[in-house]
Amino acid sequence: MGRRSPAPRSRACGCSRCEQAGLAERDRYDWRKSVVVAIARDGYRAAFSWPELANTPGGAQVMVAYERDGAPLSEQEGPLALHAPGDTRTGPRHVKWLQRIEVRVLRD
Secondary structure (H helix, E strand, O other): OOOOOOOEEEEOOOHHHHHHOOOOOOOOOHHHHEEEEEEEOOOOEEEEEHHHHHHOHHHHOOEEEEEEOOEEOOOOOOOOEEEOOOOOOOOOOOEOOEEEEEEEEOOO
16 A cells, blocks of 8 residues: 555635635625635646535545645645545645635626
């Protein structure tokens, strides 16, 4: 068996952080129609629905990492990376060199 990498260290982001970031709802159901898009420096994108992040065990594990074992992330991952360790398939939603995170409300 291969050796697992140590878990990255991160800071949690809750609803109060969203309010601090200036995210506002037009109506009380906007959160149900919201997606969070993590974008890497090279344009790679990973998307999460807001209900997935807020209401599922896998969503609760999503993190923005800045260090691993007390040291900054490697040059391969960049200064910030988004990890989704609860995903059953590895890799697709691991965003290296994280540049920005966008929250979008999908309107009819």
